[in-house]
Each structure stands twice: as structure tokens, then as C-alpha cells.
Amino acid sequence: MARVQRGTDFVDVRVEDVTEGEIVLVRPGDRVPVDGRVHTGRSAVNQAPITGESVPAEKDVGDEVFAGTINGEGALTVVTTRRAGDRTLDRVMKLVEEAQTAKAPTQLLTERFERVFVPVVLAADVLLMLVPTVLGIWEWSTSVYRGMALLVAASPCALALGTPATVLAGIAQAARRGVLVKGGVHLENLGTVRVLALDKTGTLTVGRPEVTDVVPIASATAHELLQIAAAVERQSQHPLAQAVVRKADAERVPVATAEAVESVTGRGIRARVAGQPVAIGSLRLFEEARVSIPPHVRDIADRLQEEGRSVVVVQRDDTWLGLLGIADQPRPNVQPILDDLRALGINPVVMLTGDNHSVGRAIGQQIGVDQVRAQLLQEDKVTAVKELQERHGAVAMVGDGVNDAPALAQASVGIAMGGAGTAAALETADVALMADDLGRLPFAIGLARQARAIIRQNLSVSLAVVATLIVATTTGVLGIGPAVFVHEGSTLIVVGNALRLLQYESSGRGSTPSRRRSPRQLA
Secondary structure (H helix, E strand, O other): OEEEEEOOEEEEEOHHHOOOOOEEEEOOOOEOOOOEEEEEEOEEEEOHHHHOOOOOEEEOOOOEEOOOOEEOOOOEEEEEOOOOOOOHHHHHHHHHHHHHHHOOOOOOHHHHHHHHHHHHHHHHHHHHHHHHHHOOOOOHHHHHHHHHHHHHHHOOHHHHHHHHHHHHHHHHHHHHOOEEEOOHHHHHHHOOOOEEEEEHHHHHEEEEEEEEEEEEOOOOOHHHHHHHHHHHHOOOOOHHHHHHHHHHHHOOOOOOOEEEEEEEOOOEEEEEEOOEEEEEEOHHHHHHOOOOOOHHHHHHHHHHHHOOOEEEEEEEOOEEEEEEEEEEEEOOOHHHHHHHHHHOOOOOEEEEOOOOHHHHHHHHHHHOOOEEEOOOOHHHHHHHHHHHHHHHOOEEEEEOOHHHHHHHHHOOEEEEEOOOOOHHHHHHOOEEEOOOOOOHHHHHHHHHHHHHHHHHHHHHHHHHHHHHHHHHHHOOOOOHHHHHHHHHHHHHHHHHHHHHHHHOOOOOOOOOOOOOOOHHHHO
8 A cells, every 4th residue: 555645635545546646645654555755755765575685775856766665764755757567566576577578498308318218128129029930930929028137127217216216315415404495396406506696685695784983073982072972873773873882782881861852853863962962864964064174084984985884973063983884794704615616616606786886895895705796786687697697507596685676587596695684585496595794605515516416417327227238138037026026225335326316415624514403393
């Protein structure tokens, strides 16, 4: 539903009935129901579901907003620019459908082989029974006996069981370690991957901003700067404010009391601490108040922004106390995990993000990815995956948000972060890391590679045994009894070989050790 202005009142209207040019009210904390531009108001909007940005985007009059994003503390009125069906969220769903239907269905080699092999064997068996007898080469009893022996020898039991047994064992072992694989085709495809594309926010990073830099100015100390900033920011629910509070609590900074708190939506906050006026926010908070900002303060802010930080400036009375740099942080052990992936032959590792270039570049350098592609919307991520496929072949895409769903569908294998991932990402993905543990990714790829190797081994053994038995039974070297023994023995061999996957363990440095569970827990 959307609250649409009709006459002088705002009334609830189904989103499908909202037309272009109508004015929609978006209250604080509401999800934006339409694509449009801000008509009145100012607020910070969480665009992570659509663009993947880790920090809410400040919206002012004339700025574009997207359906599916979440409004912050300020009320907005939005002029609709697209009807339902043409919204960004609708385009995401269309992209997912197109990418999924564009995928050619994968058929196992054994299925294609058996469709030809079985009719050929049956025809050859009839000929083996009839032709030698008609030509007088063998007696009728000999022809029938060898024909029956050929049916036993050529029966592709091991061939038929070798692949599904391997797939089932691989999927079971993956599930034991918190990796959900949605089918054998996806397990095989995962084993062919040579390039990995990863979303940034919530995948490579924690998805929650934290204070990374505390820069006091003049005679102020870091302790004093955090104490004043946290006293005021405790009154705000903004993600950046909560990051400041968490930093102060972690540093055990004593709590000061803030009074006369006044929120300046999309800019910052003003209050009084110990009777003195305090202003905390972005540089725009001070620029719009016509406060002269010293050059050294601007220089520090520019440096922090170039490093991918969101900047919070703290001023008490007329004194500049300092600046705080805030950024989303990489997941623990992400660098060893990427090293494990490279050891498996994954190259390049590419980060795809909706954040700006400076943020993307800073995180990319910190964690050591090979390429960074920033400021990408859903269509751009799909294009990036297509380009990687054309250049390198099979590509796996890892993501967690609605904005990642089209790229997950386009990739050779889509991998979703299961715990924190959105329903759209989980539904679209072929593989899910159920504990949000990126360290399971090298395990999953290594397991898939091992499964492909075992499938090849089983196919080779099966075909070799069938070919040997066909020759041996048609020439009379082996009778039905020995043929049955060798034939069933080969079936047990390939199944036993497949079950080796149940013992597969990753030895990667970035992997989280798995805890052994009892059969009852596994059930």
C-alpha cells in the first residue's frame, strides 16, 4: 500500500493503482513503495536492499528514491516517476526470470550415453542370437547363452549408479558442513568455476558500519571526542550514530548527559552537553548553518572520504574537537579465505558493489580482491557477470540482497549467504551458505572439484568393465556366472568410491572448523 495525496488528504492506495506524477507520503521507518523523486522533506534512506550501499543515503528535494528501500527518521513526500511494473524492484524480478530461463538445462553425460547405448545393445543382442545360428556358426543354445551373457555384461548398472551416488554423497557432506546445494547439476557446475564475483555489503563485509578513525583536533583528546560524540549520538537511531555509541562502549568511555537534543534530518544532530552547545554531523550541517570550516578540518575530512569513510565532525561551542571516520568492516578471516580460493585455482576474484568508487576501492585494497567494480545497480551486476563469463568461462556469484538476485541467476552458479540473505537471493541461488560463513566457500568448491573427479573415475571404471565384459562374453571367454560377479563387483566399487566424499574435509586456513555431530543431530 502507498499513502497517496488525493485532494487535501492522504489516503491508502494499492501500489498497483498509483500513477506517475502522484505524490506519496513516506513516514519515518516506512518502506518506500514507489520509484520517484523527493518532493518535500529530508531524510537518510537505507538503500541496501536495492543498491547494496552499506551506509544510508542522504535524500533531499529532487533526489531519486527507489521502491523497496527503507526511510530513516525524516518524513518525505515523493513524486512518483514510474508505475508498478516499471519500478526498480519490478525490473529486478524481470532480470531474475530472464537469467533463469536463459540457462540451458544441464544433462549428465551418462543420460545421453544411455539413450543411445541401451537400444544399440538390445539390437546387437538380437543379432547375436540369430545371425550365428542362421549362418551355422554356433548352435542355437550357444547363441542364446551368449546373448544372455551379453545382456548381463552390457547392463549399465555401474554407469547409472556411479554419478547419482557421487552427487548424493557430495550433497550430503555439503549439508553436514552448512552448505545447501540445490541439486546435482549445481554441484557439478560449482566444480567447473574458475572466476568468483562477490557482493561487498553483507558478503565480504559485516554489513554494519563501525568507527574506524578517531581524529582529535588541537587540545582535544580521543577520549574527550568520543565522550562528547557518544553523549549526543545516544539520542539518535541513525546507523552512524549507533556506530559511535558502540565505539564509546567498547572503549569504556564514561557516559555524559546530552540535553535539548535537536535532530537535523539528513545532516546531523545538535544538543547541549554540560551546558555547552554541541553540533555533530556531516560538513553540510555546518555549511548550511554558515559556519566557517577551517582548512585543516576539510583536509582531514577529504582524506577520510578518499579512504572510503563516512565522516562525522564534532564541534563544541566554537571549538572543533575532531572527526570520526565510519565504515563497514570486512568479515573476519576474509583474506585467508580468498587465499584458499586462489589455491583452488579461482582467479580473478572480483568485488561487485553499489557503493561509490572510493568505498569500493578502500575495501578492495583492504581485503585483497583482484578487481573492484563499484556504483553498480542490478542491471550493471548482471552485465559484469556476463562479461566475466565471456572472458573466463564458468563464474560463481556470491551475494545476499535483493539487488544481487539477477546476478545470482545469471551466474553459472549462484551462491547466497543463507542466514542473513534475503528471500529473493535464497530463492534464486543454486547454493546457500547457511551459517553466513564465507569460510565454507573453499570447502564447497573443493568438494565439488572432488565430486567431479570421482564422477570421471566412476565413468572410466564403468565403461572399461562394460567394454571388457562385452568382448569376454561374446567370445565365450566368460560365462554368465563370472560376468555377474565382475559386473556387480564394479557396481560396488563405484558406489564405494562415491561414498569417499562423505569423508571430505577442507584444509583451508580461512575455514571454520566443523564440529562433529551425532547421527541423531544430523537426522
